[in-house]
Amino acid sequence: MSGLTWSGTKPKVLEVNNLKTHFHTQEGTVHAVNGVSFYLQEGEMLGVVGESGSGKSVTMMSLLQLIPMPPGKIAAGQAIFGEDDLLKISPDEMRQVRGGQIGFIFQDPMTSLNPVLTIGKQLTESLETHLGMTRDVAHKRAVDLLQLVGIPMAESRLKDYPHQFSGGMRQRVMIAIALSCNPQLLIADEPTTALDVTIQAQIIALIQRLREELGMAIIWITHDLGVVAGIADRVMVMYGGLIVERADVITLYRSPQHPYTQGLLGSLPRVDSDRAERLTNIKGQPPNLLTEPASCPFAPRCPYAYERCHQENPQLLPVSDKQEVACWWDIEQARPRYEY
């Protein structure tokens, strides 16, 4: 864990140290998460960016013990939340945390709601279990929650089933469920990926409003660098189950230090500026995770890679008080970053 303190010294809500998650499959062991450490402060929004297979979702699922075990296995690590280590507590204790102190929103609003239960039932369920509310009290709270997330005619819509809601509305219901027990931490896993841009704008505005009103810490997982640019305080970029770069949002976009982050930003066309002749693309394919990374996982695709990149895996180390990067090469100076 680095001692960077760029966004003040508020108490930490969550601190994850050296998390490793593996999946034992027929083809071999998939090293999905290979030693990830991060923390989150009260009220902070952390953006987690990466492509499919980068380990961003598996990291968060591991914290909530939502990894199917077997084949999954949390091989190492620690996740301090309050007084508990989330990776050590019993399934019963975890059930108290999940949906209670930690709320979460999944990508696909179509499949994360139960189609045969009414919205009201699904909303009041967690209120009754976690907060011990009676039916009537829970019902009232459910109405308030639906109003909070901007669903009109909340009272009557509680009797409706998920298929009677549109995609955007379903995601609002998911957010209402996630917020029902006043969580300290909200994990949103690609919450807007399945939605159209105009609906995405609605949901982002909603979460920003709720964050101001309720003050919880948020982890926002996405593959879209545009989405986190506007809302996150800090961003970490993941590749091959590792954090390759982490910085406050403005620094990351202004001066990305990792070749992968640069490549990602370069491969995005912009809606607000004239078109580039050609998109800079990242050559090659995402890494095969069947072996634990002994060298830099990005080296085979990296335009700057030299000997050392193929031999040793760089650690995530600070380059300024606002930015950390895991790379042997200093892009700005065009020379190796560290002495041998």
Add this chain to the structure above:
Amino acid sequence: MSTNNQEALVRVTELKKHFPIMQGVFRRQVGAIKAVDGVTFDVYKGETLGLVGESGCGKSTTGRVILRLYQPTEGRIYFEGQEITNLQGDRLRKIRPRMQMIFQDPHACLNPRMTVGSIVSEPLDEHSVVKGREKKKRVEELLSLVGLNPAYTNRYPHEFSGGQRQRIGIARALALNPEFIVCDEPIAALDVSIQAQVVNLLEELQNELGLTYLFISHDLSMIRHISDRVAVMYLGKIMELAEHTGLYNEPLHPYTQALLSAVPVADPLLERQRKRIILQGDVPSPANPPKGCPFNTRCPVAVEQCFHIQPEWRQLRPGHWVACHLAE
């Protein structure tokens, strides 16, 4: 890429595609999903026309109707001046090789039991005379054209990643030397870094082979990058059509304005200053579109007449068309 050469390769006029809704024991038609409800546009030779809109706006259906994969309900389709709206049998088969399609989902559009070689050579078997060694040579040529190793002909689709599979789909579309390709969300299922690879490939192929694209996507940034002209669709109708600079720098339709303001930009300082137009509500059902302007239920500036009269399709700037009562 030259739009000076304004010869229309594809022209559609007042094109409509309504899917019937059947109900009851006797399967009587009780209504229709108006997926495409009167669109008119040209695709010029050698250009890329971007067709952008939210899900359910009819953009994919438009692409498929043009290729005669669906029979249009009304309207006309011309290909190089020849009307193809009602062609049947052999005469339709003759035109088919000249227009092809690239599909969205690289996992679903390739038969898992066919080798890459047989996938790419299938159009050759159907439509052309190349056989034996010559066919094999053509397949290898196509694979290297899209950046795949020609030695892969005997492999199966599951052995490839998403981006590579999309390349196989592109090789198949190119097999018969088409002039016109409908790209239906070709990059939507791919990771960002792979999207750029595929888009660059499509652009290279266009320059090399002089292809004309109808590029369908919901991604406004990618449409801006790849298109010469852009058409914005909403509820089965085209709201605005212009050269890409005109459309992005001076959007005239309130829907285009809202759509552009909703796209997040990868620039934190700019993002924090931007004013978003946040549209309320959802897209109405195409089975029961609103009277007047289709956008009137969500339009932030709608006035009385928008709820009664359908706006005309007007040219407000040279080459910049818009369907809105209020645009000037």
